[in-house]
Amino acid sequence: MRFSTLFTALAVVATGVTATDSSSSSTSVIGLTAANDYGAPIPPWETGSSPGWYYGQGTPPSGLESLADTLICELLELLFPLCLQCPKPPPKPPSTPEYTLTFYNQTCATQDASYMTYGLVDTVADCETMCDTVPGCTFVNTYHDVNGKGGSTQLTCSLFSTCLTAASNDNCGGQTQPNGSVDFIINSDGYCKKTPTA
Template sequence: MRFTKVFAAATLALSGVSASPVTVTFDLIGILGFDLTEGNKYNSPIPPWLHGSKPGWYYGNNPFAYKDLPCLVGIICKILKFFPYALQCPTPPHNPPPPPNDGYTQTFSNITGATQADDFQTFGLVDTVEQCKAMCNSVQGCNFVNSYHDVNGKGGSTQLTCSLFTKCHDASTADNRGGQSQPDGSIDFIINSDGWCKNGVPISDPQ
């Protein structure tokens, strides 16, 4: 019943064609409780290499494990379709097996640093690299994904961190090694960091 009412509210929010973007954004936040717009980096305004950052969303097979994040499955996907300017749920990847060429070329593999760059778009949590790529395919302007394990970070999550960027990067920009103090006194560090660039997009000059 609750989801039925929320879905009806989403329909009413956009029933008037004269609604202003500000009003529509307010309605989206009121319905979902999250700001999933581009201006807010899709609910992750602080990039993952800065203190205080938090994942903006979760896309994967265990939504009940992340009740404090907007989980991009089920009814929320239907609601977001009424707000085309907001983050949209990706089309589920073909898994398994992935196609021989999924549209991405790997630029670095299994290193101990994560990309940090000014063209950062958003970041969240996923179960697989394929799901990270699917997120990139659903965000306008995304051309590069960096998936990695942030050990001790992100509230102790064992999921992959998935960061999206508009430009492609090689290992020279993967200089986020972690090193942030966590509430339990531990220090986070980065492992299993992979970079994936959409085919045909050149690597950005780090200079």
């Protein structure tokens, strides 16, 4: 994965055109722009959606780049400054929490026109860190989208530009997956950020 991404990036820099790898469905780092919803142009509540990125300490899911991978982070910073950047190590925690819980343990996820992007993370804190990286991010919705992935512990992390409440939770799953199973949502939590990311 790392070499495929590096090759794609170098081909873009050398030729000025997008290189594609037909043998892989991986998200190219050059597709991680605001215009492309940071690699996730189809929101998670629509059929055919897929996460645009992964941020966590585990092995990234097939087809996703890890925004915690040193090589990927250096590549983004040096060659693609307009793309989604890897989170920097957080500063000392503030004396008051930056995020306020607006709903907890729901069985539906947020669906709203202020959608920005979504990816996969290991923890709620990882999702908040991603929000801190995306300009305009004000709200995070984390949840388990149970869709036949064999009980993955990863959370879906959806980012929005508007603070929302449980009233926006109308994505309750029900999408048929490629393997014929039907997904459902559990452990959906919402957190509103006090100050939008600049």
